[in-house]
Amino acid sequence: MRKLRAGLLRLSGLFRKDKRDAEFSSEMESHLQLHIDENLRAGMSALEARRKALIKLGGIEQTKVLVRERRGLPMVEVLLQDLRFAGRTLRRNPGFTSVAVLTLALGVGANTALFSVVKAVLLNSLPYRQPERLITLARGDSQTPNPTNVSYGETEDWKDRSRSLQQIALYHGWTPSSSASGAPEMVFGLRVTRNFFETLGTSPYLGREFLPDEDRPGRWHVVLLSYPYWIRGFGADPNAVGQTVLLDQISFRIIGVLPQSFEPLSFTDAGSPPDVWVPLGYDRSLPNACRTCQHLRAVARLKDGVSLGQVRAEMNSIASQLAHEFPKDYPPDAAVLVLPLRESWYGNITAALWLLFGATALVLLIACANVANLLLTQAIKKRPEVALRSALGASRFRIVRQLLTESILLSLIAATGGVLLAFWGTPLLLKWAPAEVPVLKGVHFDLGILLFTLGIAAATGILMGLVPALATARGDHLEALQQSSRALRGASRGWTRGFLVSSQVCLAFVLTVASGLLLKSFVLVWRVNPGFNVQNLYEVNFSLSGPKYENDKAVVRAQTEVLGHIRQIPGVESAGLTSTPPIAGRFGSLDQSGFIVQDRRIPDSQVPSVDRYIVSPGYFPTMEIPLLRGRLFTEADVAGSYQVAIIGEMTARQFFPGENPLGKRIQLGAREDDRPWAEIIGIVGDVHQYGLDAPATPQAYLLYSQFPFNYATVLFARSTVAPAALTRAMDEQIRAVDKDTLVFNPALMTEILSHSLAQRGFTMALLSAFGALALLLAAVGIYGVMSYMVAQRTGEIGIRMALGAQRRDVLELVSRDGMLRAGLGLLAGLLVSLALTRVLTSQLFIVSALDPTTFGGVLLLLAGVAFGACYIPAQRATRVDPMVALRYE
């Protein structure tokens, strides 16, 4: 307590120093006078009295210093002194300071921005109770190494047999239409089992959770609202609970509102958080509720004390048991994929994020090396000053500390700039970021990020300041005082400089190679033929809802009518519809079914699967998917009852090797011999279903009138009409058929395509930006060092030229030095890259991590840049007038 009080007083002692000094002087003065008075009383002469008193008092100045030290905090005072001095030095060299600050601010800003993303995605815990105990489960086998889904039946068995799971909750996406505000609009929702919220560890803010009785077929017409939807759609009215809403023309009773803090994060693929939550009410009596019908997702909570390894072992043994008991449904190698929730959601962007984070760290290192080089130049100019201070008794520690204060001050100023840069830059970054990562909305500045920035600023300051500081404080001060060391003796510190240049080149090489590899992948991905013509292709979705569409015929009639209306729009060349659009992007749409050939009897578990599309005859001409053999669907097929099918090229090649598939009869789904079989009438080209960077897959097409589907219908139109006008016209025409139809997600195919490559493009663009920054910084670094060296050797060059050296010789002399260092850097960069680029593999497409053209190109590019940075100063050196140069000494 007393110590604290004393400390505070000492801290305040740092201020108003002059006044306190004056006061102490007068105290000393009075002390002296009192002493003299007494000596006089003792009978001394005035002179003697004063002399004795002064002797007794001892060194007044020393006492003052002692008191001053006791009064304030000497450490802090020295620091303030150093700071003031450093501030003066930096102000005196505005050019140096601004270059250094800008360089560092870019590095620190990039790091801070990336760290805020890394923190939100990889470090912050998910906003659920004990999130580390949450896992996702998915059933796979060797054929499907990255499964995402489960079937209802198998999870019932898992529940019964597992001892390590506390809860398993199931959910799937649901996007009903709501006409609450006039025109129908799409509402994002999830259908979940009643224990979903309990599993995550949340309970409603208003109202109640689902009752067990409500999670049943036919009983599930109750809804929980998300907090934002309650605000937006119901004006935060507490009386909303108990009211009813119409979703898909069915009335639902609102039973509660979820808390504001509840973040649904990545439960939907659409990138939009769900607004409504309704019970799953799973009907096991439906034909698509089979054991292998995996259209649900599972999130589960582990029991306390159960490890991930234990649950993995347990789930896989259960999967083997089930495969044994139901050989018809499961392949013998059936397994369960158990992933921590975070990994399951963000696993695919984790690698890219760490990659970018690493890249920014490299950029910062290069910036550090640059500024260290600048500081070194400054330090050499400062040598006489340092030598003088050293001669006057300053300790080496004191001098190093002074110089370090300068570099740390520099990095702190830069950090301030960097934080501002990141503060404004991060939202920009996030705007470009792919929407598949909704958690990015949670990126914001907080104390942790500030501490991180402060930490790297301090580390940067020390890292870049230490070498020059030690170099300056070391060394022969006598020599420095004599000023004779300047010219030809740069060699001793040349080593440090050379090292800095080489390491810059090395780091820049690594970054440039990495961005080169990604760039090449990106270009190659774009060159992939998607299997259809993306130009002037337009997509819109519509969904027919309500009781009147429970009849399949009504659905087909409405779909046909819509097609007819769309074709009427002026400027629309053709139109077609499909159940699933190619290039799974925004909705991750996919629809896989078993591919069953009538004359092949094989166990169900070995039936291959294909992507299933249910289309109209106009689909192929509209998409410009080429017909390879046979014929396409016709309007006659639509009207007729004889079932027909078309298959993709890969399906033909894989499932009918050496056979003619035309005329074969197939079923998609499970084998049902009493159902009609569809005859294969044509073979078309393959389309890329899972993105341009994913391999083509086996595909099969059925006719919409023969296999009616009533969920979102995807309509494609080829037209040169401006998108905005077309959107309006299509919307009108679709709703002319039924005004309650929900029309959503209109988009140009080219947009969808670039969206599907958004993450790849984002990573590539950022990494390229960092690579370019690194290249620029390295070029500036080499240029700076070379210019400095040329300036140092002006005298020498003058002598050489006076003695008859040619321009060429001088050019060679100067640039050889720089190129040697750059060359060493390139060599090191090459080796480091060869070792490091394999971390990129997951982000590459076709391109090998050791792609020789990329490596070669980068080598040439960097050598060129290094040469340019050496050549300009060297060129300047040759223009030195020998007379001027000689006088320079």
Place this chain on the structure above:
Amino acid sequence: MGDKKDVWQGTLALMVLKTLQALGPLHGYGIARRIEQTSGDLLAVNYGTLYPALLKLEQEGYISSEWGTSDTNRKAKYYKLTRAGRKQLEKEAREWEQTTEILARFLAPGKESA
């Protein structure tokens, strides 16, 4: 003067407090003189030690100071004991007595064998 002993840091604070208790408010010079006199001129108070010690005591709140006028009509800074200083004095004096007592027992000749 060279043969006189300098006062140890720790004990100087105690002496200052005791002096102020005995004599009331007093200036730095007076404190120094009093300590020297009380020691029978065996001690010499080093001002380089005294003033930092006074400052420290003041910062810790054991003494306070204000400017006043001496009996010889000189302006001087007077130090006086605070309530906390009085307590601290009692505490330190007690501790010191204990210490010396213990040491005395150790150093007293012959007692061990008795």
